[in-house]
Amino acid sequence: MKDYPDRMTAEEARAFGEDVLNIVSQIPRGRVMTYGHIALLAGWPSHARMVGRTLRYTPGADKLPCHRVVNKEGRTAPGWKRQRTLLEEEGVTFKANGHVDMERHQWKLIIDN
């Protein structure tokens, strides 16, 4: 039993990045997914932060619907003002506090294995 967290090898980190981009590319119009959920689907449940880093720093990630990724509270990315507009253009509704209405728009996938 490992009493310490797994650490990604360079190869695992590369594969993780590919999985994240692949998952994000499949988010349907008008739906959103959380960083944590994407990390889980990619097989690394505790790497939500790395999902954010991947979308932020990977060249070409802006060609994917990465505006459909928000945090678990429905909050949009810090400093990316246009994200809300992009979402509203595809029918995503926001609450009074400026958060996405997750109850209505969060896209949930089943973990198959």
Next chain:
DNA sequence: AGTTTGACTGGAG
């Protein structure tokens, strides 16, 4: 090799 940095999360106040 030690420290800081986040497109995160969960919990406390």
Next chain:
DNA sequence: CCTCCAGCCAAAC
């Protein structure tokens, strides 16, 4: 609802 804090972990300093 908001802010603050601890835990998180690869990357960048």
